[in-house]
Amino acid sequence: MREDLVRAEILAMLGREPLNRSEIAARLGLGAATVTEHTRRLIDLGYLRELAPQVSGRGRPRVPLEVLPDAAYTLGLRVHHTHVVGVLMRLNGSEVRRFTQPFDPRAEPVEQLAKMCLEVLGEPGTGERVRGVGLAVPGVIDPAKGVVRLSPHLGWSDLALRPRLAELLPVPVLIDNDTRASTTAELLFGTGRDHDDFLVLAVGGGVGMGIVLGRRVHRGPDGVAGEFGHVPVDPLGPPCVCGRRGCVETYAADYALAARAVERGLTSRAVAVDELHALALADTPGIRDLMAEAGATLGRAAAGIVNVLAVRALTVIGESHVLWPYLEPGFRPAVEGGVLSGLEISVRPWDDSAHALGAACLVLAATVAAR
Amino acid sequence: MREDLVRAEILAMLGREPLNRSEIAARLGLGAATVTEHTRRLIDLGYLRELAPQVSGRGRPRVPLEVLPDAAYTLGLRVHHTHVVGVLMRLNGSEVRRFTQPFDPRAEPVEQLAKMCLEVLGEPGTGERVRGVGLAVPGVIDPAKGVVRLSPHLGWSDLALRPRLAELLPVPVLIDNDTRASTTAELLFGTGRDHDDFLVLAVGGGVGMGIVLGRRVHRGPDGVAGEFGHVPVDPLGPPCVCGRRGCVETYAADYALAARAVERGLTSRAVAVDELHALALADTPGIRDLMAEAGATLGRAAAGIVNVLAVRALTVIGESHVLWPYLEPGFRPAVEGGVLSGLEISVRPWDDSAHALGAACLVLAATVAAR
DNA sequence: TCCTTAATTTCGGCGACGAAATTATTATGG
DNA sequence: CCATAATAATTTCGTCGCCGAAATTAAGGA
Numbered sequence: 001m002r003e004d005l006v007r008a009e010i011l012a013m014l015g016r017e018p019l020n021r022s023e024i025a026a027r028l029g030l031g032a033a034t035v036t037e038h039t040r041r042l043i044d045l046g047y048l049r050e051l052a053p054q055v056s057g058r059g060r061p062r063v064p065l066e067v068l069p070d071a072a073y074t075l076g077l078r079v080h081h082t083h084v085v086g087v088l089m090r091l092n093g094s095e096v097r098r099f100t101q102p103f104d105p106r107a108e109p110v111e112q113l114a115k116m117c118l119e120v121l122g123e124p125g126t127g128e129r130v131r132g133v134g135l136a137v138p139g140v141i142d143p144a145k146g147v148v149r150l151s152p153h154l155g156w157s158d159l160a161l162r163p164r165l166a167e168l169l170p171v172p173v174l175i176d177n178d179t180r181a182s183t184t185a186e187l188l189f190g191t192g193r194d195h196d197d198f199l200v201l202a203v204g205g206g207v208g209m210g211i212v213l214g215r216r217v218h219r220g221p222d223g224v225a226g227e228f229g230h231v232p233v234d235p236l237g238p239p240c241v242c243g244r245r246g247c248v249e250t251y252a253a254d255y256a257l258a259a260r261a262v263e264r265g266l267t268s269r270a271v272a273v274d275e276l277h278a279l280a281l282a283d284t285p286g287i288r289d290l291m292a293e294a295g296a297t298l299g300r301a302a303a304g305i306v307n308v309l310a311v312r313a314l315t316v317i318g319e320s321h322v323l324w325p326y327l328e329p330g331f332r333p334a335v336e337g338g339v340l341s342g343l344e345i346s347v348r349p350w351d352d353s354a355h356a357l358g359a360a361c362l363v364l365a366a367t368v369a370a371r
Numbered sequence: 372m373r374e375d376l377v378r379a380e381i382l383a384m385l386g387r388e389p390l391n392r393s394e395i396a397a398r399l400g401l402g403a404a405t406v407t408e409h410t411r412r413l414i415d416l417g418y419l420r421e422l423a424p425q426v427s428g429r430g431r432p433r434v435p436l437e438v439l440p441d442a443a444y445t446l447g448l449r450v451h452h453t454h455v456v457g458v459l460m461r462l463n464g465s466e467v468r469r470f471t472q473p474f475d476p477r478a479e480p481v482e483q484l485a486k487m488c489l490e491v492l493g494e495p496g497t498g499e500r501v502r503g504v505g506l507a508v509p510g511v512i513d514p515a516k517g518v519v520r521l522s523p524h525l526g527w528s529d530l531a532l533r534p535r536l537a538e539l540l541p542v543p544v545l546i547d548n549d550t551r552a553s554t555t556a557e558l559l560f561g562t563g564r565d566h567d568d569f570l571v572l573a574v575g576g577g578v579g580m581g582i583v584l585g586r587r588v589h590r591g592p593d594g595v596a597g598e599f600g601h602v603p604v605d606p607l608g609p610p611c612v613c614g615r616r617g618c619v620e621t622y623a624a625d626y627a628l629a630a631r632a633v634e635r636g637l638t639s640r641a642v643a644v645d646e647l648h649a650l651a652l653a654d655t656p657g658i659r660d661l662m663a664e665a666g667a668t669l670g671r672a673a674a675g676i677v678n679v680l681a682v683r684a685l686t687v688i689g690e691s692h693v694l695w696p697y698l699e700p701g702f703r704p705a706v707e708g709g710v711l712s713g714l715e716i717s718v719r720p721w722d723d724s725a726h727a728l729g730a731a732c733l734v735l736a737a738t739v740a741a742r
Numbered sequence: 743t744c745c746t747t748a749a750t751t752t753c754g755g756c757g758a759c760g761a762a763a764t765t766a767t768t769a770t771g772g
Numbered sequence: 773c774c775a776t777a778a779t780a781a782t783t784t785c786g787t788c789g790c791c792g793a794a795a796t797t798a799a800g801g802a
Contacts, residue, residue, distance in 0.1 A: 006789080022749060031791045036751055038789090058800045059748025197592060209679055218584060220681030221568060224712065231675035232709035235667075244708060296606075301675060304602035308580055308676050310591030337615060338603035341595065377757085393781055402759045407783060409757090429768040430780025 005187075005215065006030070007038050008365045011047060011067055012188035015092030018051055020062035028215075029196075039065060047071045047091055067092050073129045075120055076360025077113065078136045078178065078353070081105055081154050084116060085353050088126065089360035093189045096126065098353050105154040110161065114168035121171065132172040132367045134359035135161065136181035138206070142223040143176040143362075149222070152241075153205070174362045176219075178202075179226055181358030182317055183210025183217050188361050191346060195313040201228070201302060203327070204319030204350075207249045209302075213309065229253065231301045251297040252327070254320050260290055277322045288326055295327035299334025306339050313344040321350030376558075376586065377401070378409050379736045382418060382438055383559035386463030389422055391433035399586075400567075410436060418442045418462055438463045444500045446491055447731025448484065449507045449549065449724070452476055452525050455487060456724050459497065460731035464560045467497065469724045476525040481532065485539035492542065503543040503738045505730035506532065507552035509577070513594040514547040514733075520593070523612070524576070545733045547590075549573075550597055552729030553688055554581025554588050559732050562717060566684040572599070572673060574698070575690030575721075578620050580673075584680065600624065602672050622668040623698070625691050631661055648693045659697055666698035670705025677710050684715040692721030 009028055013019065019027075025035045042048040049068055053061035069090035078085045084103040088096040101116050103109070113135070121127040139151025146162020148154075166173045176184070179202040191198045192212065200210035209228035211218040218225050229249035230242050237246020238259070250256050258270040266286045267279070279287045306314060314335070316324065324347055335343060348354070380399055384390060390398075396406045413419040420439055424432035440461035449456045455474040459467040472487050474480070484506070492498040510522025517533020519525075537544045547555070550573040562569045563583065571581035580599035582589040589596050600620035601613050608617020609630070621627045629641040637657045638650070650658045677685060685706070687695065695718055706714060719725070 020749075032750065033752080033792075034790050040751095053749095053798085055799070057748085058746070058798095060750065060796090060798045062749060211679070213584070213589060218680070221683065222681075224681040225679065227678045227681065227711055230709075230711055231678050232671050232705075235671065235705070235708070242711070300603045300606065304672060304675055305679050307598045307602050308582070308596065309589070310593075310595040310598065312592065334603075334606070337606070338601075340598055340601055340613070391781075403782065404760075404784080405758050411783095424766085424781095426767070428780085429778070431764095431766040431782070433781060 005365050006034075007042060008188060008361075009192075009215070010035070010038055010042065011091050011364065012093060013193070014048065014065055014067045015069070015094075015189070016193075018064035018066045020054070020064050022062065024065075045071070069094060070129070072131050073126065074132055074134065074360040074363035075117060075130050076134045076136065076181070076356040076358065076363070077116065078181075078355035078359060079103065079105070079109075079113070079138075079154065084113065085356045086116060086120065087353050087356040087360055088120060088130070089357060089364070091364075093185075093357075093361075095353075095357070098356065100352070105156060109154075109156075109159075110164045110168070114165055117165075117169055121169070130171060132174065132363035133165075133169060134181065134362035135165075135173070135175040136178040136355040136359035136362075137161070137175055138178045140224055140227075141175055141177040141180075143174065143180070143219060144223065146173070146175055148175070149224075172363070172367045174359075174366055176359070176362055177208070177223065177226065178355040178358070179208035179210045180217055180219065180223075181362055182355050183212060183358070184365050185354075185358040185361040186210070186315055186317075186348075187212050187215065187217060188364065190348070191313050191315045195311075195344075197309070197311045198313035198315060199302070199305060199309070199311050201298075201314060201316045202318040203252060203298070203316065203321075203324075204254060206253050207298070209305065211309070213311075228301070228305070231304075233297055233301055248298060248301045252294045254323070257291065257294055257323070260294070261287065264290060266290065273320060273323060280323065280326045288329075291323060291326035292330035295330030295332075296334040297330075298327065299331040300338055302331075303335045303338025306335070306343055310341070312342065313346070315346045315348060317348045317350065317354065319350055321347070376736050377405075378413060379559060379732075380563075380586070381406070381409055381413065382462050382735065383464060384564070385419065385436055385438045386440070386465075386560070387564075389435035389437045391425070391435050393433065395436075416442070440465060441500070443502050444497065445503055445505065445731040445734035446488060446501050447505045447507065447552070447727045447729065447734065448487065449552075449727035449730060450474065450476075450480075450484070450509075450525065455484065456727045457487060457491065458724050458727040458731055459491060459501070460728060460735070462735070464556075464728075464732075466724075466728070469727065471723070476527060480525075480527075480530075481535045481539070485536055488536075488540055492540070501542060503545065503734035504536075504540060505552065505733035506536075506544070506546040507549040507726040507730035507733075508532070508546055509549050511595055511598075512546055512548040512551075514545065514551070514590060515594065517544070517546055519546070520595075543734070543738045545730075545737055547730070547733055548579070548594065548597065549726040549729070550579035550581050551588055551590065551594075552733055553726050554583060554729070555736050556725075556729040556732040557581070557686055557688075557719075558583050558586065558588060559735065561719070562684050562686045566682075566715075568680070568682045569684035569686065570673070570676060570680070570682050572669070572685060572687045573689040574623060574669070574687065574692075574695075575625060577624050578669070580676065582680070584682075599672070599676070602675075604668055604672055619669060619672045623665045625694070628662065628665055628694070631665070632658065635661060637661065644691060644694060651694070651697045659700075662694060662697035663701035666701030666703075667705040668701075669698065670702040671709055673702075674706045674709025677706070677714055681712070683713065684717070686717045686719060688719045688721065688725065690721055692718070 069092040140149040202208040207229035234246035238250040240247040511520040573579040578600035605617035609621040611618040
């Protein structure tokens with residue numbers, strides 16, 4: 001999977017505000033010649049256009065470039081075990097629209113997904129603008145081969161999702177792990193604007209980590225990178241679904257928080273995120289301590305990775321966003337107390353369409369501006 | 372610092388045994404055309420030569436290529452606070468010879484180092500073959516700028532070592548952190564032969580980590596990557612020199628092992644590595660448990676990194692090699708119990724010249740085969 | 743008008759790649 | 773035994789991405 005990231009990065013950067021070529025070169029660390037070449041092609045493709053030159057003192061006036069956001073679209077789907085969220089994205093990262101469809105991962109899932117995509121692709125006026133489809137799938141995904149290695153959440157293993165979907169669709173198809181899809185979105189439209197190296201911490205039903213080094217998403221040999229949830233914390237800790245004890249996930253995943261709450265007698269049964277949130281909001285005794293401790297565990301584990309990779313930024317995303325205010329009081333001091341140099345921590349509000357937007361970014365990164 | 376690693380990798384690979392071009396292409400994951408181009412130049416430079424074609428069944432016979440190990444040398448220095456170890460290395464990674472010189476980091480260190488290098492460079496018959504000098508320095512090093520940011524061990528901070536040395540020497544000069552220098556050596560001549568992604572765990576006076584992802588040594592923005600020693604393990608652990616508590620280093624560095632031994636009343640004073648070794652060898656009660664526990668702590672911390680980066684190999688190096696038999700009983704189960712997929716663990720015997728050889732490899736990687 | 747400055751483009755080069763061509767064998771059918 | 777096919781290694785060719793240096797362009801100022 002060659003990622004023609006550079007042109008995608010130019011589009012993403014210009015999506016926020018028009019910039020001239022020398023600014024683009026400076027921000028992306030590219031040579032002026034390279035930028036001239038890329039922008040020429042993007043203009044030829046109809047994705048960019050030159051604005052009126054800006055006279056700014058002496059010297060040749062700079063020529064700002066503007067994205068034509070509706071020149072092409074990408075479609076991103078987030079595959080969940082009960083439903084699929086789709087987002088149709090413009091070149092500047094904004095949403096044309098989104099939709100939600102019920103989904104059953106056990107009943108001919110490839111055909112169901114193809115049908116949803118074909119509906120969008122067939123729409124007159126928009127369908128023909130779609131340059132590709134990206135899928136964000138939870139679990140262990142091999143994006144190079146397009147195979148879902150293992151997705152306990154969806155009950156899939158070794159499903160050749162991309163090849164099979166590619167046969168049914170007339171546009172390129174990409175798949176990746178949901179956390180890495182959102183990491184790609186961060187690289188193009190978020191933290192990547194200020195950092196070439198950063199981590200994305202995804203807290204929700206599991207705990208995942210997206211890794212960006214040198215403006216490239218690290219995927220590992222078979223796309224297995226990012227298994228932060230099973231970083232060992234305490235060999236005597238709670239048992240984990242992976243068969244070991246004391247993984248990070250057994251403290252900070254949503255189901256684990258609920259389980260710990262039951263253990264401490266704070267709730268009588270394992271509750272969902274919303275209820276945990278309500279309990280914390282109501283300041284139920286012990287709940288906030290529990291969450292702050294979980295946050296601290298998460299923070300210490302993250303600090304280790306931060307130190308070793310020497311990243312300067314970490315961005316928190318994920319379904320557990322509502323709980324973040326209670327995890328953070330533990331997380332932030334633990335990270336800051338464990339990190340050698342400074343670390344910029346950002347938190348993104350969660351939205352059901354976030355991973356879908358990430359999936360759409362996969363397409364932007366890999367295919368929109370290629371060739 | 373552009374690393375013309377590919378040609379160095381070809382040299383290193385051929386240093387072990389002659390191989391034909393298509394084997395080189397397969398092992399390095401390059402196209403056949405690329406290999407043809409690189410080998411052509413290496414032959415032109417006089418570094419390689421074609422052997423007699425090997426008839427091996429049908430098809431065009433393969434043409435094995437052989438390194439001419441004495442066609443060029445690289446010089447590597449390991450800078451220690453009491454002495455400097457130098458190694459003059461052949462193209463195939465073997466030692467021409469090594470030397471040790473006393474060294475005082477406080478007394479015009481740049482001039483001292485230059486003098487040692489010039490002695491070698493001036494030797495008739497060998498000096499003119501030396502293509503560059505590499506320095507392995509403990510501490511936080513910025514190899515791109517050639518600056519020693521901070522080396523508590525040597526008492527240096529913000530020393531522009533490379534630029535200053537470059538002025539005094541007629542050949543290219545490179546510097547890097549000692550762990551990363553040895554990591555480069557592993558990439559070319561060790562674990563890199565079988566793995567594109569791996570970690571190097573350096574255990575000694577500190578605990579460092581070298582990271583290889585996609586056959587590139589990860590250095591981080593300013594060369595700060597690899598600070599494994601200060602990965603937090605226990606917020607209530609022993610105080611660390613960095614000002615925090617419970618860093619990995621406070622369990623597994625040599626001085627920390629000695630300190631823990633004192634705390635447990637196993638020794639009356641902080642002893643050196645050799646004495647710890649003797650105590651363990653004599654099976655002094657408690658010593659082996661102490662070391663196994665330290666190994667386990669190290670292993671758990673390493674497993675976290677292994678999981679997140681999804682590497683499949685880890686190589687242990689460092690001055691504490693003699694203690695490894697006692698650290699390992701804790702380390703190996705901790706790592707294996709914390710890692711999701713399989714991990715190949717290798718251990719390298721320590722030798723005072725190891726980092727010096729690594730430093731020589733820096734030169735091989737960056738300059739020998741360039742242009 | 744000519745000089746300076748800053749943005750941008752052109753040009754040449756490097757490293758890598760895939761596809762097609764070339765080369766040097768072995769196997770096989772007459 | 774020889775011509776031809778099959779096979780495998782290697783080279784050539786055209787392309788792509790990126791870069792630095794030099795050239796060009798379009799101002800402002802003396």
